[in-house]
Amino acid sequence: MADEKLTPQQPPDQPRIGVDEWVASVEDKRERYSGVVGRFRRLWDALPVGGRLLVFAIPAAIFPLVTTEGNLFRYGLITLIYALLALGLNVVVGFAGLLDLGYIAFFGFGAYMYGILASGHSGRHWPAELAIPVVIAGGALLGLLVGLPSRRLVGDYLAIVTLFFGQAFVVFVNNANRINFPFIGHTDLTGGANGLDNIDPLDFFGWKVTTTKDYYYFTLGAFLLVMMLLYFVNESRTGRAWRALREDPLAAEVMSMPINRLKLLAFVFGAATAAFAGSIYGAVQTGAFPGDFDVGLLITIYAIVILGGAGSLAGVIVAAIVVNAVPELLRDANQAEWVFYVGLTVVVFARVRPWPRLVGVVAGTIGFGFAVHAIADAVWPRLTAGSSGGEGALAQAVGSWVLLPSDPKQIANFAFVILIAAVLGLTLIHGVWRTVALVPTIYLATFVWENLLIQQTAGATRFLLLGALLVVLMNARPQGLFGTARVEIV
């Protein structure tokens, strides 16, 4: 027994000295993926990297064949550009852990720089195979310049400095239409508040990218290429050093990693990727406008990175689709209705455990609805005399269950406020009472939905719903869809 040699590949068949309970629980956790989610998760884990890329690339390549030009632009192309943008931010925030709030400025820089090199506005018409490398190099250089003074800053301080840079960029492009250069004189660099228009389409060695479909495939190719390159970097000594830097900067520095240079490098990578995305965006829009590069877009891109799971490349894709496609789906009341009810059902099924309780909640909600409906019908018929904002089969089915007052405006507004209070209240109570309170809350939510929100799906509601969806998702998985939960030991 004593001289029996243990092969390194199997766990030692001995008392596991040093494996305490906590470690054991961590190992269990990995096995605990259950149900449908678990099966997908294990399948995903087993897939090689190339396979994972194909899971995304094949549907993306087919997408233009099954949709119209307008939808292709709204769903597909913008999603791809945002995803490309998020890839770059993922390097800065996800890999290296630097909170860069000026990131969108590099995107804007790319669009403007491309516009300056190739547009009717500037009078220069560089071909794309020349202009794009120059834009990428320029973006990298700008990243270096912003990074140099900020490389010793961490956390909040870096955030403030970069946020300032992002805002300064917007002010600059708003006013750079009358710069007085020495020797050259007054120059209109950016078109000021009106934007830089007449940007040339991308033109590679005479191959002009003109239609939305062409742009879609070009951007898809660019995205896959950038993704692959970033994956290689992440798996290299540099990527490991970035992650080490994110974990513990002091230990990384003492363990032979030059952290200042690594931070700069992450910054430069992010900036170059953003500038590249910007040049595509400028060409797609045939213009660059100051308003496009403001805080709103920054928040969207951050939402993509955080929702996908900081540091996860696959997460970026899925989150970009969620953040872009959901508001578009919600534009139409009937589609929005499906999203609402399916979302509600999924959340209830996923979060209410154990299953007897789940059955209780579902049956209780349905029964509660019919009971309320019957009582209201008998007591005050006006409460059920109205009709839903939706028109589809689903709306018909729900009509005999949820209250639809003939003049819902006032009462629905009150109900909305009560709903918010009720949801907040739900987070305060626990145990059985939470389950009991869940039933009327769900019913109240459908009431507010049918009578108020569904009528404005083209406007505020879809963002409200998206917000609610993000809150729920982040509560369920704080580490993001594809992120791994980070652990600290105190």
Add this chain to the structure above:
Amino acid sequence: MAQKLLELRSLNKSFGGLTVISDLDLHVNEDEIVSVIGPNGAGKTTLFNLITGVYGPDDGEILLDGKSIVGLEPHQVTNRGVARTFQTLRLFLNMTVRENVMAVQYGRTKATVLESMFRLPRARREEKEIRARAEDKLGFFGQRLVGYRWDQPAYSLSYANRRRLEIARAMATEPRILLLDEPAAGMNPSETHEIAELIGKLREDGGYTILVIEHDMHVVEGISDRVIALDHGIKIAEGSFDAVATDPRVVEAYLGLRKAETK
């Protein structure tokens, strides 16, 4: 006369008005194991921080193999051949065990980011070497850190294994001298015994010169060629374990003046 690998000459460091290291002379010969002891706050960890470049000394010289390393950035000091562990563990907790040991070979590899990005031959070759070296260093700890543990995140290791991983990580930077900051802290008696054996093995098989801070006197007695006692940043005794342990000033520093007199 053995070669002096690390030499500190009249080193001084104070934070504000508090003098932490005062006029300290110290040297470690090649292939020697030297222990630094002293009560809490004696300046032991500050000493390590000075050697590794985390702090700059106010005054004095630090020589590695006769060449000054004062003023170098910590990562440059590490590249010259000094590696340390931390008293309060500072692993890259959310990276795997193997990645921890791979990451620290940054300073020993040269592939640029562009080479890695396009998987050029040098990057691929180095990547293989990094992996092999990481597995080799982890293999040094017998069954403790092998096989199925390689792909576990570092946080999932037990406390004792995390301490071992810190040592493996320091070894992977290919140092000439290892600075171990309380390697046996928080360990139970059998683990402490194992660490003491390990430190001996690090010298015999690994060929490292070792400077170790340790509170456990059994460990110090077992491993040290030479013991240096610090108190308030001043070297109060130096020599064999027996000589230092019975030195009245050392006893006084640990137990207080009256105890020392009555003994």
